[in-house]
Amino acid sequence: MSAKSNPTVYNIETEAFSGPLQLLLELIEKEELAITDVSLGAVTGSYLKHFEGGEVSSEHLADFLVVATWLLYLKSRELLPDIKAEEEEGAEGLAGQLRLYQIFMEAAKGIEEGYRMAASVHGRPKAVLPPPPAPVWPEGLVPSSLESAFQGLLNILRPFLALRETSMERVRSVGERMEELRAMIGTRARLAWRDLTAGAKSKMEVVVSFLALLELVKQRAVQTKQARAFQDILIDRL
Structure with missing residues (x-):
């Protein structure tokens, strides 16, 4: 992936190294490249040149500060081999904090990407149903005709609805x-x-x-x- 396709990946051009800044840090940590051979000034200058003419986001700047601070710490240990134990422990604590910060930054990127993907997902819109058809009444229908028709129906059913009155006689058991x-x-x-x-x-x-x-x-x-x-x-x- 090129530096232009991903602005968080940028190449460092120095006499001792040419490549991504993160790779430079990994090589130094694995002792495949001596920290004393790396000019921190050249690293900083190459970084600023990469973003020359454009606005640097706070996220990119924080990433660079994490790596640059770690490089500065490694180089100070090489230049000051007689560092005291307390100072070394303090430096190790600083290194741990820098690494923890880098982990949080990567996690924040993942969360931001998740929110971005969730925002692009849209639910299916609610279906709009057509209104129900209006009732069609027979021509000439008026309340009086309904009343007379209902009354005629009651007259037909009245004999079936009438209950016979009978007396219940008690039968001996x-x-x-x-x-x-x-x-x-x-x-x-x-x-x-x-x-x-x-x-x-x-x-x-x-x-x-x-x-x-x-x-x-x-x-x-x-x-x-x-x-x-x-x-x-x-x-x-x-």
């Missing part, structure tokens, strides 16, 4: 009818079926009496006899 039959058979040794149903007011009472009789036969309280089909049933007490 099978248990109650069994007690009545026990009392009757207790006073008379034999009864006829017609005697049990003579006073019935409805078919339901006849059915209840028949079920009560079957239950008494089941409990072996009475026995029944019928000479021929369709003749009266005789009920004897056991």
